[in-house]
Amino acid sequence: MGNKCLKPHHSEMECRNTFVDEFYAFKQLNDQNTEPILNQASIKDYQLLKVLGRGGFGKVMLVQHKKNNQLYAMKIINKKNLTSEWMRRSAKTERQLLEILDSPFIVKLIEAFQTQQKLYLVVEYMSGGELFQYLKHYGKFSEEVAKFYAAQILLSLEYLHSNGIKYRDLKPQNILLEKGYIKLTDFGLSTRNDGLQFSQCGTIDYLAPEVLGNQGYTNKCDIWSFGVVLYQMLIGCDTEQIEFENTSISTQAKDLLSHLLDVNVNTRYNLQQAQKHVFFEDIDFEALSKKKITPQSMFLEHSRFKFFSKSCLEQSAVDTEESECASQVSQFTYNQYKSKISRADTLCSSYGVPKSF
Known part of the structure; x- marks a missing residue:
């Protein structure tokens, strides 16, 4: 999968200013040799x-960088557990998606590196924990x-x-919180493909019916999963038999759930329909997107x-030694x-901005 540019959320001028600022800030740190995370990464x-x-x-x-003292979350993947080409591709896809x-x-990738035995993904630490744990605590x-x-x-x-x-x-375990706001994590099963998908993957309680079939599925599989998560937030975590008509939730909530958990993928809501539903009528999505x-x-x-x-x-915070070696995962x-410096450097060249101080 190539690292194609994603659809921008900012104007060209805003992007220019942002990346030029990044270039000067990070290049200065690099030149002064004061930012240790610019060095070749290692578990040490x-x-x-x-x-x-x-x-x-x-x-x-949970890890702390020894020189800049920042806290991060580090995902450690044992290569010997990647027993198929699909699993190796999944690990590589997650790294590539997190970069772009x-x-x-969505959690931000800080750096990624590997040894002969393991893959390491360092992402921002979300100190609020998992939405799943909140649901366990509050019901x-x-x-x-x-x-x-x-x-x-x-x-x-x-x-x-x-x-x-x-x-x-999509499931509560992959929804992390920081200062009351959420970010998605774990993109190992994600795919960047506009066509139908046929592979059966995910967590069984959140799988759309069409994923379990052989007819192929679209991104509406995520709408079903979203419906299950909303159901759990409103009614509780037990999803063995989803039933909400006789519950005490509002008529608006029941109606939205009925459209999200529609077995017929053709009539199931899309994201725009869900946002416009009366259930969300008092939500200012613009303010929410800016965390206001x-x-x-x-x-x-x-x-x-x-x-x-x-x-x-309660488990020991150790990275156990492994004797078994595995091949390198390319472009991991x-x-x-360094990526920001490279991107800003390119932008400076594009706009004729000087790169020296």
Whole structure:
């Protein structure tokens, strides 16, 4: 998959100013040799603090860069767990997508590197924890709270779909919070393809019916998953038998769910229809996209690590040695700051801006 440019959210002049500013700022740091993260990355650059999560391919750890003292989340993938070409391609796709995705509702990639045994993805740390843990703690949310977070999820999906990306793994465990706002993480199952998809992947409770069939599916698979997440926020996490007609939620919420969880993909809502539904009539999506709406205090005032998996937090924060070696994953290494310098350098050349001080 090539690193094609995504649809811009800013004007050409805004992009020029942003990247030129980045060029001068980061080039100066690099010239002065004061920004250690510009050096060749290594696991030795980081102090391992906590295990935040664990999945089929590896684990996610809270780490601190030893020289700039910044906290990050580090996804560590053991290459021996990538037992097929599809799995290796999935890991590479996640790295490539994270490099080009630029949305306030998607985690940002800081850097990526690898050893003979493992892949490492360093992303921004979301200290608020997982939406899943909030649902476990509170059981369900009020409609006001559910609406606030559902609207943010809609904005994140709108950005992905407008750039031809099917997320394919929307679930509360992949929705992280920071200062009351959400960001999506884990793009290992995502694909950038406008055509029909046929591979069956994702988490079973959130899979659209058409994903389980053999007729192919579109990005409306994410709409179904969104409907399940909204259902969980309004009614509770038990999704073995989705039923909302006899619940105490509002008529508007029931109507929206009926359109999101429509088995017929042709009549299922798209993102624009969902945004325009009466359920969201009091949501200012423009203000929300700029994070100008104050979140509920229950998502702001909590003890550290309260909404992370307790079983993971209790595990030892170590990166175990592996003797088995595997081949390199091409084009995996990445550094956010070097990338910004390179992009700004190119832009400076395009606009005739001097690159020396």
